[in-house]
Amino acid sequence: MSALRAPLTVPGFESFLSQVGIADALPSPSSHRTVYRAYLRRMQASAPAALERDFIESLGVLCLTDKKDDVLMWAHYAGNHRGVCVGFDSGAEPFDTARKVSYSEQRVAISDDHRSDDEQLVQIALLTKSTHWKYEREWRAVKRPVSDDEKEYYRQLLAEDPQSADAIANVLASEGGPGQYEFESSAIRVVCLGAEMSMDRKNEVTTIVREMAPHVRIEQMELDKRYFSLNSSRVPRTMKFSANP
Numbered sequence: 001m002s003a004l005r006a007p008l009t010v011p012g013f014e015s016f017l018s019q020v021g022i023a024d025a026l027p028s029p030s031s032h033r034t035v036y037r038a039y040l041r042r043m044q045a046s047a048p049a050a051l052e053r054d055f056i057e058s059l060g061v062l063c064l065t066d067k068k069d070d071v072l073m074w075a076h077y078a079g080n081h082r083g084v085c086v087g088f089d090s091g092a093e094p095f096d097t098a099r100k101v102s103y104s105e106q107r108v109a110i111s112d113d114h115r116s117d118d119e120q121l122v123q124i125a126l127l128t129k130s131t132h133w134k135y136e137r138e139w140r141a142v143k144r145p146v147s148d149d150e151k152e153y154y155r156q157l158l159a160e161d162p163q164s165a166d167a168i169a170n171v172l173a174s175e176g177g178p179g180q181y182e183f184e185s186s187a188i189r190v191v192c193l194g195a196e197m198s199m200d201r202k203n204e205v206t207t208i209v210r211e212m213a214p215h216v217r218i219e220q221m222e223l224d225k226r227y228f229s230l231n232s233s234r235v236p237r238t239m240k241f242s243a244n245p
Helices: 010-019 029-046 053-057 071-077 118-126 131-136 148-160 162-174 199-212
Strands: 003-006 060-065 084-088 102-104 108-111 128-130 138-143 188-193 217-223 230-234
Touching: 071 131, 102 131, 118 128, 128 131, 148 162, 188 199, 199 217
Parallel strands: 003 108, 102 128, 188 217
Antiparallel strands: 060 138, 084 188, 217 230
């Protein structure tokens, strides 16, 4: 869990005491400070999570990057350079909701008197990671579950206003928690072939791409012979891969 629940501020704590009817029972400002210090000690000792784990696990998170030529990314997520990297149109669904991840030395702390709504809190909690992961240059699209109450609301809305069908369909198609999401093939812009991919697999992938999405650019990734880096070159449409004699 990356985000922690921060203690209430002094004004927030005083407001809480008033809400629960305790403020008048404390005889002096010093007694208020004593209770507040005890509250801070308890919060610091427990370091509770900002969001419940069950709720976090009900969310779907699509993880993306804006860097196609990172050596570590290929090693970790593409079978040690034997897989592929697919580049998408950032303006197409469901990629258009992706937001950039921030990297920090400290965990995010969200106070109980934070005025953001639940969706904003989720975005804050899930869009901050340790600086150890900065090389990933990650973007995340967070997909929340649609509750039964919300579904019932949409059913009533549709019955009252049939013209809202498209808007409701867009919400239900773009949200839904973890799972598979459909997208148009036009959203694919480029397919990059791993530097260590076999010739047979390269020919298999390029054949599939050319038949199903002929508009997609195919690139071959290559390990630089001098530096620890990757280069890419465009694969001609008619090219077939073959092993050197």
